[in-house]
Amino acid sequence: MNAILTLENVSADLGGMLVINDVSMSIPVGQIVGLIGPNGSGKSTLLNLIGGTLRPLRGSIAFDGREISRLKPDAIFRLGIGRAFQDPALFVNMSVLDNTILPIQGQRGETPWNAPRRHLWVHEEQGNALSAQDALAQVNLDGHTRKLASDLSGGQMKLLEIARSTMGAPRLLLLDEPTAGVAPRLARQIFEQINEMRHTLGLTFLIVEHRLDILFDFADTVYVMHQGGILMHGTPDAVAADRQVREVYIGY
Amino acid sequence: MLDALLVDSVVRSIQTGSLYALMAIGLTLTFNVVRLPNFAHAELITIGAYAALLVSMGISTNVPVILLAAFIAAALAAVLSHRLVFRPLERKGSSIYTLMLASFAVGMIFRYILFLIVDTYSLFDKRIQVPVEIWIRSTPLILTNLFFWAVPTSIVLVLLLTLLLRGTGLGREMRALAGNFDLARVMGIRVERVKMLTWFLAGGLAGVAGALWALQTSVNPTMGWLVILSVVAATFLGGMTSFVGTIVAAYIVSFSENTLMQLLNYFLGVDFGFKPAIPFIIILAVLLFRPDGIAALFQSIRKR
Numbered sequence: 001m002n003a004i005l006t007l008e009n010v011s012a013d014l015g016g017m018l019v020i021n022d023v024s025m026s027i028p029v030g031q032i033v034g035l036i037g038p039n040g041s042g043k044s045t046l047l048n049l050i051g052g053t054l055r056p057l058r059g060s061i062a063f064d065g066r067e068i069s070r071l072k073p074d075a076i077f078r079l080g081i082g083r084a085f086q087d088p089a090l091f092v093n094m095s096v097l098d099n100t101i102l103p104i105q106g107q108r109g110e111t112p113w114n115a116p117r118r119h120l121w122v123h124e125e126q127g128n129a130l131s132a133q134d135a136l137a138q139v140n141l142d143g144h145t146r147k148l149a150s151d152l153s154g155g156q157m158k159l160l161e162i163a164r165s166t167m168g169a170p171r172l173l174l175l176d177e178p179t180a181g182v183a184p185r186l187a188r189q190i191f192e193q194i195n196e197m198r199h200t201l202g203l204t205f206l207i208v209e210h211r212l213d214i215l216f217d218f219a220d221t222v223y224v225m226h227q228g229g230i231l232m233h234g235t236p237d238a239v240a241a242d243r244q245v246r247e248v249y250i251g252y
Numbered sequence: 253m254l255d256a257l258l259v260d261s262v263v264r265s266i267q268t269g270s271l272y273a274l275m276a277i278g279l280t281l282t283f284n285v286v287r288l289p290n291f292a293h294a295e296l297i298t299i300g301a302y303a304a305l306l307v308s309m310g311i312s313t314n315v316p317v318i319l320l321a322a323f324i325a326a327a328l329a330a331v332l333s334h335r336l337v338f339r340p341l342e343r344k345g346s347s348i349y350t351l352m353l354a355s356f357a358v359g360m361i362f363r364y365i366l367f368l369i370v371d372t373y374s375l376f377d378k379r380i381q382v383p384v385e386i387w388i389r390s391t392p393l394i395l396t397n398l399f400f401w402a403v404p405t406s407i408v409l410v411l412l413l414t415l416l417l418r419g420t421g422l423g424r425e426m427r428a429l430a431g432n433f434d435l436a437r438v439m440g441i442r443v444e445r446v447k448m449l450t451w452f453l454a455g456g457l458a459g460v461a462g463a464l465w466a467l468q469t470s471v472n473p474t475m476g477w478l479v480i481l482s483v484v485a486a487t488f489l490g491g492m493t494s495f496v497g498t499i500v501a502a503y504i505v506s507f508s509e510n511t512l513m514q515l516l517n518y519f520l521g522v523d524f525g526f527k528p529a530i531p532f533i534i535i536l537a538v539l540l541f542r543p544d545g546i547a548a549l550f551q552s553i554r555k556r
Binding site: 051072073074075078083089091093094098101102103105107108109110111112115116118121125144164168219241 | 315394416419420421422423424425427428431432434435436437438440442449452508
């Protein structure tokens with residue numbers, strides 16, 4: 001199967017401590033890949049490495065066959081890797097609509113010589129507002145476009161982040177605990193929407209998640225992290241049945 | 253007697269307040285978008301004033317031409333300071349305190365380069381060659397052409413900047429950078445380009461303010477440095493984050509320095525020598541009693 005993202009022998013340190021140790025993984029196009037592991041096992045750090053906010057010490061990260069481990073976060077985003085964070089990271093003083101439009105690439109009104117000439121970009125802006133409206137409708141937020149992002153509820157902020165992460169024409173989305181702090185019923189709904197977006201938008205997902213019951217219902221492959229390394233990977237059933245994984249995850 | 257003094261000081265308050273607003277807006281812009289309390293803003297004002305002076309002496313006494321030249325000169329100086337000093341420091345991960353100290357140094361370097369040039373070509377205390385004309389005289393009110401350049405130009409520029417920020421894609425990117433820099437970067441915004449444009453705009457506005465200032469006083473290398481404290485007082489009082497707050501605060505500072513000072517002098521006999529203390533008192537009062545400035549006051553009113 002075609003891999004959209006491959007990590008080979010990636011290691012990284014934070015303040016001199018090795019937090020990612022020789023990680024290799026391969027994410028096939030169109031899959032929902034889960035990333036699980038106990039707190040502090042390095043899941044979010046791994047997402048930071050892929051997204052470019054952290055640089056690896058060693059190893060290679062290739063997106064679509066192109067090495068990205070030395071690129072800046074904004075360049076990586078423009079290649080087609082979108083992100084959503086564990087604590088909703090929104091522009092709280094901007095409207096829901098502005099938050100959603102922001103990641104769209106190559107907007108004509110964003111260059112200084114075009115910005116004062118409204119006729120050059122007003123149609124494009126309207127088109128962007130419509131596609132933002134569509135993305136917001138996908139997560140049932142289309143009734144809140146004019147609100148400030150800070151006026152949304154915690155669950156709605158999560159949904160807004162997911163809607164926004166689909167706007168920059170991404171092909172791979174890195175989601176860090178999309179259901180954290182969300183009511184159980186809404187959590188399942190979020191994953192249903194993710195699953196739908198995979199089909200309608202042809203997206204690939206790498207999702208860090210603690211709610212294993214829901215994740216296992218939707219994921220194609222699950223990677224298990226432990227102490228900065230990959231413990232195992234496989235189908236949700238294989239992972240759930242693994243004795244080692246159960247030992248790491250006492251109580252599950 | 254008091255009538256005439258009061259009318260005169262109110263006119264001066266409005267005129268100076270408009271210029272303070274223009275200067276403070278640029279300072280607020282760099283503080284929010286680039287995350288730098290830029291004290292070299294003072295010298296950008298001076299550079300604008302000297303650009304205006306030179307153009308008026310050699311090229312044209314047409315005010316729009318003078319203002320345009322001042323905008324470009326100060327904008328370029330701002331971009332230059334960003335490229336040569338602040339960006340390399342940011343890349344090294346310098347703290348905001350280091351950057352602020354560096355901004356003092358940059359200001360000083362600009363100021364002494366100006367001193368050098370001014371000394372060589374004897375440009376001390378020159379006046380801009382735009383003749384003063386009285387446009388409205390109905391005693392005790394006297395309004396000159398300079399008033400009609402300073403006030404509307406400032407208001408129009410502040411409005412244009414607000415439109416740019418609120419109504420265009422570029423403005424949206426700038427607001428995003430101001431809101432959350434790291435997030436803006438992860439969202440694929442070309443942060444370096446937006447920063448550079450912010451410097452260009454903030455510098456340009458400071459330059460125009462300097463030129464308008466230079467129309468009504470004599471030009472010398474410390475003129476920006478002498479007003480920067482009032483401008484900082486206005487940004488503090490404005491709450492550092494909101495434009496409306498900054499503009500209101502600019503007029504408050506200017507009215508305190510002119511009209512309030514006039515009243516204090518008339519009724520209590522306070523000497524005009526105390527005028528420079530007023531911005532200090534405002535800054536202290538804000539820090540002690542309303543650390544979030546006027547912006548927070550607006551928000552609490554709106555929330556109610």
